[in-house]
């Protein structure tokens with residue numbers, strides 16, 4: 882079973898699990914500031930669930946590419962919206978600051 886490392890937790894999940902769902906079900910602080918209340922609940926339109934993901938995940942789908950093409954996100958950054966991401970193998974997740982998680986300061990890492 883794939884393992885997700887996020888905010889100091891190691892979470893096992895079934896392959897192709899939705900990353901956003903796994904993180905929220907395991908108490909990971911996925912959203913920053915007001916995005917905890919104002920977000921699209923995983924529909925894929927807001928972009929506030931953006932995280933950096935290392936390792937085996939599904940390819941970015943059209944919703945992910947479309948939202949990341951709009952500010953403050955960018956297609957040139959390595960942030961993904963995890964509501965559109967499937968876990969395919971062991972992954973490490975890092976969250977950055979900013980309403981959309983688009984900042985440069987790390988909020989939490991895979992280790993905590």
Ligand code: FES
Nearest residue numbers: 921923928930964
């Ligand atoms: S929660 Fe809105 S795009 Fe992920």
